Amino acid sequence: MFEVLETDGQARRGRLQLPHGSVETPVFQPCGTYGTVKGMTPVELTRAGTQMLLGNTFHLMLRPGDQQIRDLGGLHNFMGWSGPILTDSGGFQVFSLGDLRKLDEQGVVFKSPVNGDKVQLTPESSIQVQGNLGSDVVMVLDECTAHPAAPKQAEESMLLSMRWARRCRDAFDRGREESVNPGAKLFGIVQGGMYENLRQVSLEGLLEIGFDGYAIGGLSVGESKEDMDRVLSALLPLMPGGSPRYLMGVGTPQDLVRGVALGVDMFDCVMPTRNGRNGYLFSHSGVVKIRNAKHKNSQRPIDDRCECYTCKNFTRAYLHHLDRCGEMLGAMLMTHHNLHYYHKLMAQLREAIETGTFRTLTRSLFNDWNNNDESV
C-alpha cells in the first residue's frame, strides 16, 4: 500500500496506493471542508496539482449529513472528485467548540453549531461516519491535547486517545464490509504533547494495535518552531519506515520543507486556501499581502517565477482591486495560486529527493524566502 521509492537523508520519496488512485509523496492535501475546497472546481484542483484532499467529518456529518452522502453514493460521487480523499475524525473541530462540548471515556457530546441539537461523537460513530463518507484514508478519533499541558495532563490525554484508537481499530475492522469504500485504510495518531517520552509511548501503543499509516497530531497548536522541530526530530526516527507518516494541520511552506527533511510523507492545512481568500499569497520570494496599497498599480504577477493560471494572466493590481471589491473571482484566483504554489513546492521536493539534491534545493528555497521576503 505504501512504498518508499527513494530517500535523500531522512527525506522520503514514496507512493501511496489507495482505492481512488495512487499518490506521489511527499504530498500536500488541501482542505475540502463542506465537500468543496472553497472556490475551486474539481477540474481546477487537478489543474493546480492536487492529488488527494481532506474532507471534514465534523462539518459533513452536520451538513448535509453522512447518511445522505452515503445515499448519494459517497463523498467522491457527491462532490465530483475522483481522486483519493482522507477524512479527519471530527475530533479536532469538536474540541475547538470549547464549552459547547463534554468529554468522557465514551466519547464527546456537543451542541451542533448548525441547529443546536445534541450530537455524540465516539470512536465507533466517527468510524461509521467516515465509512458512510467513503473516504480512502480514515483517521482514528483522538483527543487533541491542550497546549500547554503539564506532563500528567498530556499523559492522561494520550492514554485516552490510545484506548479510543483501539476501539477505532475494532470498529473499522467490524464495519469494513458495510463501508462505502471497503478498501479504505486506517491511520493512527501519535499524541503526547511536547513530551518526547510520551510521544514514544504513544507510538509504541499504536504500533502494537497496528495501523496502515501513522499520523502526528497535536502539533501546530501554538507551540514554538523549536518545540515542533524537537518533537518531530525525536519521533520521526522511531516511526516505521514502511508506513506513511502524516503530519496533521501543518503548515507554512517552511514547515513543509522542514517536515519532509525529517521524513514526513503527508501534510494538510487550511493555510493556502484560507490565506488565499484573504489575499495572503505565497511566492518564491516570501509572502505577498495583496491588500497592501503598494500593489494598487503593480503590473507584476504575484510571483514572476510561477506558471499558474493566475500568474500567467493577472496582475497584482487586478487582484488588489478584486479583493477590495469583495469579488469572488479574487478569492478564486488567489486560492488557485496558493494551491499551485504548495503543490509545486511538493513536486520540487519530490524531484530533489529522486535526484539526491534535497539539501541544495532546501538551501536555495530558504535563501530566496529569507532574503527577499516582501512581507517585511
Place this chain on the structure above:
Amino acid sequence: MFEVLETDGQARRGRLQLPHGSVETPVFQPCGTYGTVKGMTPVELTRAGTQMLLGNTFHLMLRPGDQQIRDLGGLHNFMGWSGPILTDSGGFQVFSLGDLRKLDEQGVVFKSPVNGDKVQLTPESSIQVQGNLGSDVVMVLDECTAHPAAPKQAEESMLLSMRWARRCRDAFDRGREESVNPGAKLFGIVQGGMYENLRQVSLEGLLEIGFDGYAIGGLSVGESKEDMDRVLSALLPLMPGGSPRYLMGVGTPQDLVRGVALGVDMFDCVMPTRNGRNGYLFSHSGVVKIRNAKHKNSQRPIDDRCECYTCKNFTRAYLHHLDRCGEMLGAMLMTHHNLHYYHKLMAQLREAIETGTFRTLTRSLFNDWNNNDESV
C-alpha cells in the same frame, strides 16, 4: 461593421465586427460589473459561450478608477478578457441612487457610494471614462425615464437625452485619438417611455446625429410584458436595417426569444448571473429553485438536456448543499450553468434563423417552458 447574414421573419442573424473580434448575433452579453463577471474566470466565460461582455462605467470609474485602468492598458488587459467589451454610460446606476444625485442640463452630480465624494457625470465625462476603459462599444449618456411617466415628463426626459446624445457624439469624435481603443463604436439610445410617438421622435433624432448602432433604453423598468411588446413592435420596424439593435437590460429567456423575433440583435442582463448566485436556475423545462427542499436528495442535474460542466458533473443535491452552506463553489457552478443556458439559447436562435426554422423553435421552447415549469 455590422452585417445581416440571414433573416427569418423579422428575426436577424448577423455579425458585428469590433476591434476585439467579431460577434455572432443575436448575442447575449453577461454583466462584468467591477471588471469581473462574478465567479467566472475569462476561460470559464469562453467555455460557457460568452462572446462579448458588458462593463459598468459607474462602478469602474469609482473602483479602481478609469484613469488607473487606462494606465494598466485598458479594461481588456486589466481583467484578462480578450474579446469585445461594451460599456454602459454609467447613467443607469447613477439614476438608481435616488436622492443621492442631482440632475441638470450639464449632467448629473452624485455622492460616491464608495467614499462619499461628490462625482460629476456629464456626456463628455462619460465618453472620456469609456475611452479610458477602452471598450469596443461606447454608449451615450442618457436619462433613464422614470416609470410610470406622464407624456410631458417622458418627452422632456427624451429631449434631454437627445441633447446629451449630440454632446456624446461630439465628445466621442473629438476624443477618438486619445481613447485606449480608437476603433471603438458609439451607440445611441432610444428613449420615450411607453409612448410609441416619443420613441419614434427619439429614433429620428438619433438617426439624424448618426450612430454605429441603436439601443433601446428605458424598458424592463417594471412595465408589463404587453407594454414592452407594444413599444418594441412599434419601434423595431422603424430602426435602420443595417445597424445593430441593442435591447438594454433585458431579460428572461422568454424576453430574449420575443426580442429576437422582433428583430433585436443584442441583449444584456444581470439575470443569469445574479439569479445563478441565488440558486434560481434556468432549464428547458422552466425555473429550478435549488433552495427548495425537494432538491435535497435529488440525483438529477439541473437540466438533463444541458451539456454544461455543472450539469455533466453535479447533482441538484450537491448544489442545494453548497448553497445552504454559503459555499462559493455553489455560486460559481450555478452561474456557469445559467450563462451556458443563455448562450446556448442564443446559439439555437441563431441556428434556427439560418435554417428558416425560427417559428418552429420558438413554439417548441415556449411549449417546454409552459408545460413543465418546475417553479410552479
